[in-house]
Amino acid sequence: MTMRFAFSISATDGAARTGVITMRRGAIRTPAFMPVGTAATVKAMKPADVHATGADIILGNTYHLMLRPGAERVARLGGLHRFMAWERPILTDSGGYQVMSLSALTKTSETGVAFASHLDGSKHMLTPERSMEIQRLLGSDIVMAFDECTKNGVDREEAARSMERSMRWAKRSRDAFDAGGEHAPRAALFGIQQGSLDQDLRRQSAEALMEIGFDGYAVGGLAVGEGQEAMFATLDFAPGQLPGDKPRYLMGVGKPDDIVGAVERGIDMFDCVLPTRSGRNGQAFTRTGPLNIRNAQFAEDQAPLDAACGCPVCGTWSRAYLHHLVRSGEILGAMLMTEHNLWFYQQLMADLRAAIMERRLAAFAQDFRSNYCAPRVAE
Numbered sequence: 001m002t003m004r005f006a007f008s009i010s011a012t013d014g015a016a017r018t019g020v021i022t023m024r025r026g027a028i029r030t031p032a033f034m035p036v037g038t039a040a041t042v043k044a045m046k047p048a049d050v051h052a053t054g055a056d057i058i059l060g061n062t063y064h065l066m067l068r069p070g071a072e073r074v075a076r077l078g079g080l081h082r083f084m085a086w087e088r089p090i091l092t093d094s095g096g097y098q099v100m101s102l103s104a105l106t107k108t109s110e111t112g113v114a115f116a117s118h119l120d121g122s123k124h125m126l127t128p129e130r131s132m133e134i135q136r137l138l139g140s141d142i143v144m145a146f147d148e149c150t151k152n153g154v155d156r157e158e159a160a161r162s163m164e165r166s167m168r169w170a171k172r173s174r175d176a177f178d179a180g181g182e183h184a185p186r187a188a189l190f191g192i193q194q195g196s197l198d199q200d201l202r203r204q205s206a207e208a209l210m211e212i213g214f215d216g217y218a219v220g221g222l223a224v225g226e227g228q229e230a231m232f233a234t235l236d237f238a239p240g241q242l243p244g245d246k247p248r249y250l251m252g253v254g255k256p257d258d259i260v261g262a263v264e265r266g267i268d269m270f271d272c273v274l275p276t277r278s279g280r281n282g283q284a285f286t287r288t289g290p291l292n293i294r295n296a297q298f299a300e301d302q303a304p305l306d307a308a309c310g311c312p313v314c315g316t317w318s319r320a321y322l323h324h325l326v327r328s329g330e331i332l333g334a335m336l337m338t339e340h341n342l343w344f345y346q347q348l349m350a351d352l353r354a355a356i357m358e359r360r361l362a363a364f365a366q367d368f369r370s371n372y373c374a375p376r377v378a379e
């Protein structure tokens with residue numbers, strides 16, 4: 001019998017943990033970074049190249065896939081894994097966040113969110129039940145409960161109202177997931193904690209989710225404009241309110257220094273478009289901080305993007321060549337910048353896992369920050 005979902009922690013260091021999630025499509029080493037495969041593709045990367053970076057799992061977006069090519073069509077074509085030829089685990093978001101941030105004419109009620117597609121204006125409805133159905137049609141391995149991402153800066157009354165609605169939707173998500181026939185015994189369902197930056201609301205949300213029961217727990221509603229200091233202040237208490245024996249996922253985060261700080265505070269899983277999107281825009285991540293390869297100073301720079309990087313791009317091509325490709329708008333420029341950035345993120349996760357295993361995370365994090373966050377000279 002294959003394992004549906006198990007999380008085992010190999011070592012802890014302070015609040016940080018390293019371990020492995022076991023699922024039938026493969027193991028996920030934690031802390032894990034999930035590249036974002038919005039439209040059934042991690043942009044500019046073939047699946048085998050994504051796996052070569054060290055990624056154990058990718059993320060797919062319910063909102064985008066339901067609109068194009070459509071969840072029913074993906075199901076008729078054998079599911080998302082077969083469609084895109086990625087056989088390892090896939091986590092899908094619920095669509096709740098993107099429907100609010102991308103579509104026009106949204107109307108939220110207790111039932112769900114009615115909206116017009118950002119592609120063609122067609123009318124759709126997302127509810128906890130429809131979100132579970134779409135994620136089932138896609139064949140998702142880790143399904144996210146449908147929630148309302150509380151906006152940054154709302155008052156406590158509004159944060160409480162929003163969180164309480166998300167908890168009612170979490171229960172409806174659980175019930176709809178469990179009624180999902182053959183999919184439910186093969187997949188996992190994660191709940192999402194809300195409550196803005198408020199410690200008491202976060203505790204109430206955690207208790208409501210634990211009462212329902214999930215395979216893992218996400219910290220939602222962060223990285224929505226509150227800033228790193230406020231995010232870290234919330235992460236000083238929010239992960240500790242969630243079950244210690246289940247994975248904790250910080251949605252939509254983040255910059256490399258955000259990830260290091262969140263791992264120190266007990267987060268196990270991350271996703272972010274930053275390495276892929278910024279790669280296409282000419283930004284490369286390095287151990288001494290991000291650099292913009294378009295800058296004239298790199299026109300004749302024969303060094304690799306990052307001398308400490310073990311990726312195929314840094315092993316083959318110079319900053320000067322990448323500068324030329326990106327400035328010329330060549331497709332290969334977007335491909336190579338993306339590949340390096342995903343390698344950079346996965347090497348960081350591997351370094352974090354090793355540091356926790358050897359109980360030297362504080363020293364690693366201090367060293368990382370002193371290199372990464374130091375003021376840049378002469379760029």
Ligand SMILES: [Zn+2]
Nearest residue numbers: 309311314340
């Ligand atoms: Zn590299």
